[in-house]
Amino acid sequence: MWRDALxxxxxxxxxxxxxxxxxxxxxxxxxFTNAPLIGEGSYVGLAxxxxxxxxxxxxxxxxxxxxxxxxxxxxxxxxxxxLALMVVRLKRLRPPVLAAFFLPFMLPVSVxxxxxxxxxxxxxxxxxxxxxxxxxxxxxxxFRNPDWAMPMVALVTVWWTVGFNMLLFLAGLQGISKEYYExxxxxxxxxxxxxxxxxxxxxxxxxxxxxxxxxIAQLKIFDQVYLLTGGGPFNSTIVMLxxxxxxxxxxxxxxxxxxxxxxxxxxxxxxxxxxxxVLRGNRRRA
Amino acid sequence: xRVLKHLALxxxxxxxxxxxxxxxxxxxxxxxxxxxxxxxxxxxxxxxxHPDINIVGTTLEWGVPYYxxxxxxxxxxxxxxxxxxxxxxxxxxxxxGIFRPISDDELASVGLSTDDYFPAVxxxxxxxxxxxxxPLDIHSHVLYYNREILDSVGLxxxxxxxxxxxxxxxxxxxxxxxxxxTGVLPxxxxxxxxxxxxxxxxxYNQQNPGPLIxxxxxxxxxxxxRPVQLLADWVAEGLAPENAEYPASIALFTSGQAxxxxxxxxxxxxxxxxxxxGDLFDWGAIxxxxxxxxxxxxxxxxxxxxxxxPRNPISGEKLDAVLTVIAWMNMNSLAWAGxxxxxxxxxxxxxxxxxxxxxxxxxxxxAETATFDPVSRIAGVASPLYDAIDNYIAPxxxxxxxxxxxxEMFKMDLESQF
Numbered sequence: 001m002w003r004d005a006l007x008x009x010x011x012x013x014x015x016x017x018x019x020x021x022x023x024x025x026x027x028x029x030x031x032f033t034n035a036p037l038i039g040e041g042s043y044v045g046l047a048x049x050x051x052x053x054x055x056x057x058x059x060x061x062x063x064x065x066x067x068x069x070x071x072x073x074x075x076x077x078x079x080x081x082x083l084a085l086m087v088v089r090l091k092r093l094r095p096p097v098l099a100a101f102f103l104p105f106m107l108p109v110s111v112x113x114x115x116x117x118x119x120x121x122x123x124x125x126x127x128x129x130x131x132x133x134x135x136x137x138x139x140x141x142x143f144r145n146p147d148w149a150m151p152m153v154a155l156v157t158v159w160w161t162v163g164f165n166m167l168l169f170l171a172g173l174q175g176i177s178k179e180y181y182e183x184x185x186x187x188x189x190x191x192x193x194x195x196x197x198x199x200x201x202x203x204x205x206x207x208x209x210x211x212x213x214x215x216i217a218q219l220k221i222f223d224q225v226y227l228l229t230g231g232g233p234f235n236s237t238i239v240m241l242x243x244x245x246x247x248x249x250x251x252x253x254x255x256x257x258x259x260x261x262x263x264x265x266x267x268x269x270x271x272x273x274x275x276x277x278v279l280r281g282n283r284r285r286a
Numbered sequence: 287x288r289v290l291k292h293l294a295l296x297x298x299x300x301x302x303x304x305x306x307x308x309x310x311x312x313x314x315x316x317x318x319x320x321x322x323x324x325x326x327x328x329x330x331x332x333x334x335x336h337p338d339i340n341i342v343g344t345t346l347e348w349g350v351p352y353y354x355x356x357x358x359x360x361x362x363x364x365x366x367x368x369x370x371x372x373x374x375x376x377x378x379x380x381x382x383g384i385f386r387p388i389s390d391d392e393l394a395s396v397g398l399s400t401d402d403y404f405p406a407v408x409x410x411x412x413x414x415x416x417x418x419x420x421p422l423d424i425h426s427h428v429l430y431y432n433r434e435i436l437d438s439v440g441l442x443x444x445x446x447x448x449x450x451x452x453x454x455x456x457x458x459x460x461x462x463x464x465x466x467x468t469g470v471l472p473x474x475x476x477x478x479x480x481x482x483x484x485x486x487x488x489x490y491n492q493q494n495p496g497p498l499i500x501x502x503x504x505x506x507x508x509x510x511x512r513p514v515q516l517l518a519d520w521v522a523e524g525l526a527p528e529n530a531e532y533p534a535s536i537a538l539f540t541s542g543q544a545x546x547x548x549x550x551x552x553x554x555x556x557x558x559x560x561x562x563x564g565d566l567f568d569w570g571a572i573x574x575x576x577x578x579x580x581x582x583x584x585x586x587x588x589x590x591x592x593x594x595x596p597r598n599p600i601s602g603e604k605l606d607a608v609l610t611v612i613a614w615m616n617m618n619s620l621a622w623a624g625x626x627x628x629x630x631x632x633x634x635x636x637x638x639x640x641x642x643x644x645x646x647x648x649x650x651x652x653a654e655t656a657t658f659d660p661v662s663r664i665a666g667v668a669s670p671l672y673d674a675i676d677n678y679i680a681p682x683x684x685x686x687x688x689x690x691x692x693x694e695m696f697k698m699d700l701e702s703q704f
Contacts, residue, residue, distance in 0.1 A: 036382065037354070038361045057702070122529040123538060141529030144477065144681055230479075230673060233681035234695065249354040250670065251663075251703070252382065 027265075031258035037248060041255050048259035058260065060235050061243040062267075064150065068221050068239060071154035073214040079158060080165025080210065085199075087166065088173045098170075102163035112160045113227040117143075120152070143229045146236035153224050153237060160224075161217075165210050172206030173199070208279040215275055219268050240264045309607040313343040314366040316352040320555030321625035328621050332614055339607045349668035353379070356593070360384040365593040367600070367608050371419050373410040373587040374659035374666030380413045381663075386594035387416035392605070396613035407587050407630045410658050419589035420612045421630035423622060425551050426585040426652045427484045428645075429575065433568040435545040439467045447648070451575040454516060461525040464545045473526045474544035475517070476535035477683065479676030480667070482517070484584040485548055486679065488574055489513035491582035491657040499660035499671075502704040506697040511690060513577070517683045528684050542567060548574070551652075554626025554645060571645040573652050585656030586667065587630060590615065628653050664703050674699050 031048055035041030052058050083101055090097055104112065119127045122139040131140040142148040180198045189197070222241035225231060231238035231246075240260060248257035317325045322345055329341050344366075346352045353375060359365040361384065371379065379385065393399055400408050403421050411419040429448075436442050441460055443449030451457050461472035475481055490498065495509035520526040530538060539547035540560055551571070560566040574583045590612045592600065600608070615622070619629035620639055623646055629635050641647060664670045674696050682692030 038358050055702075057699070117531065121531060121534055123527060123534045139528060141477075141684065144529050144684060145686065146681070230676055232673075232677035233686065234692075235677060235699075246670070246673075250350050250668070250673075252357060252378070 027258045031262045033255045035254040037252040037254050061238045061240045065239045069218045072157050072218045076158045077210050079162050081169050083166040084169030104160050105163035109223040116156050146234050149229050149237045172203045176202045308340045311341045312366040313341050313368045315370040316348040321552050324625045360593040363595050369591050371591045372667045378663040385418040386592040396609040403630045419591040421587045421589045423588050423627035425627045426583050428571040428649050430547040430571050432545050454577045471544040474535045474538040474547040476532040477529050477680045479672040482680050483675040486513045488584045489577050492578040499662040504697045504700045506693040515689045551626035573649040581655040582657045
């Protein structure tokens with residue numbers, strides 16, 4: 001009995017240990033060394049972490065990552081919810097509309113960023129008809145402007161991934177029993193009241209799930225920044241994972257890059273727990 | 287069943303046969319553009335002419351992805367037999383031990399000698415007296431121009447080449463003239479880190495200020511500020527685009543919307559191919575004008591390195607094949623010159639065919655005025671230096687920050703990376 005069970009979970013467990021646990025443990029181990037990209041380094045204790053604390057670029061990357069999370073998590077959740085609330089009212093039109101909103105999510109990130117780079121190109125981009133309005137009639141290079149760069153990266157991210165959140169919300173909305181709505185309409189509840197006292201509380205588990213998934217996903221922001229801005233201008237978009245990439249793969253400093261990775265890991269870990277506690281508390285009140 | 291058996295036999299014989307008769311040479315390069323097409327043609331020609339050697343070529347993504355790949359693959363014995371490299375990126379690669387030094391005797395065995403190359407290039411690939419990478423070319427930046435537009439405002443001399451462009455003031459006046467007379471954008475430059483670096487570094491060196499990176503000091507003084515300010519002034523005056531992605535900067539020129547364009551010689555194939563299909567105006571390319579005291583232009587060199595695999599050193603037979611490939615590529619680099627590059631191999635440069643090859647002949651002076659990237663682990667293609675230009679200097683060019691402040695940030699960032 002036990003042996004059979006072990007046998008059945010063995011393939012997964014082995015793969016998990018080799019491809020997940022072992023590399024994770026190595027990252028922690030490497031963060032205490034001065035290892036290059038390939039090969040062993042010597043043990044340096046907490047030197048990498050001490051350097052981190054005094055590294056302005058690291059601090060900048062932490063701030064930028066948090067700024068991006070702020071700009072992307074709540075809008076991504078809110079827009080997903082609004083789209084789901086609109087789509088759920090459709091009948092025959094639902095599949096094509098759903099497909100239209102979900103389509104961007106199926107594109108690879110490189111395609112998404114290329115589309116946007118073309119659309120906002122300051123010489124040939126179609127969106128410049130709108131953007132020039134914000135720049136006294138001159139073309140606005142959004143990814144080269146420190147004020148615009150990060151919000152635009154967030155906008156692209158929302159455009160790209162909101163379809164998935166919409167789908168989760170839609171599933172949640174369809175799971176709410178029709179009887180509540182019927183009872184509410186008999187009592188003469190307004191649409192705002194229906195949303196506030198029925199839809200919102202009953203949808204909360206899904207909302208909490210979306211928020212948690214979003215938080216973790218957005219803390220790991222890398223691809224869009226790497227492809228759209230490269231971290232500039234004036235470091236206004238450098239994020240933690242990109243700093244890891246630079247240190248490890250451009251400068252071949254495996255040890256220092258591991259220390260940054262561990263910091264990001266701890267940040268995600270702590271923030272996820274805090275968020276979980278906060279959201280659970282909310283549900284009790286509801 | 288019988289068919290399968292025969293098929294299996296054929297495959298086995300084919301495999302055995304080829305491994306006995308041929309040496310496979312695994313080749314990695316980063317040549318993905320117009321010059322990559324020409325390199326593939328050269329590889330095909332080599333393979334056709336050498337039944338005993340077979341180059342198996344793979345083209346990887348230019349820049350950081352390529353250099354990460356060689357840096358990780360070679361130490362674990364998964365590297366190629368030949369790798370292309372930029373001499374400017376060697377200060378980071380050589381100390382990690384991924385290069386196998388090439389001795390004079392080995393060079394001589396295939397008829398090569400370090401005397402066959404431009405001395406400046408030989409210097410750039412020699413570390414502690416050891417020759418690490420066999421140069422293929424010198425590639426530099428040039429000024430592309432629309433002859434019809436320049437001619438219409440009297441900027442073409444009797445020799446058919448642009449005139450009156452030397453000196454910062456004159457050049458700016460020429461740009462103003464073009465704008466006033468024709469209404470087109472006078473000057474197009476891509477605002478990516480690489481392109482801005484090459485322009486700014488060229489003009490920096492025209493003032494003969496000494497190395498930009500000296501040990502752990504970045505010399506971001508007045509000589510560097512001057513060309514950056516010049517670009518910023520042009521942008522502010524509308525003489526250059528506020529922002530242009532790399533492809534857009536070329537499109538501005540090739541569509542006739544911009545009169546002049548600075549870019550690498552590697553875009554020569556783009557112009558040649560467009561002109562061949564009748565889609566381009568009368569164009570030309572010249573070396574950078576002298577903006578300041580003396581001619582100087584940024585340059586880099588593509589070279590061939592032999593990866594150093596400590597656990598499994600390259601066999602004599604394989605080394606012979608690799609050296610044969612390298613020698614052939616050098617001796618046939620006239621085809622490579624068709625991609626705009628200047629061959630590093632002097633016998634080709636001195637040949638009559640090359641001397642008459644256009645537009646290379648017009649900018650042949652580049653080989654003498656070439657100024658290579660600072661020798662530093664943070665400099666070279668796809669380096670932190672390029673990123674820092676992208677991060678601080680390009681936006682300063684667009685007037686988002688005063689030049690001196692941007693340079694201060696640039697200096698601080700780079701000096702923190704040693």
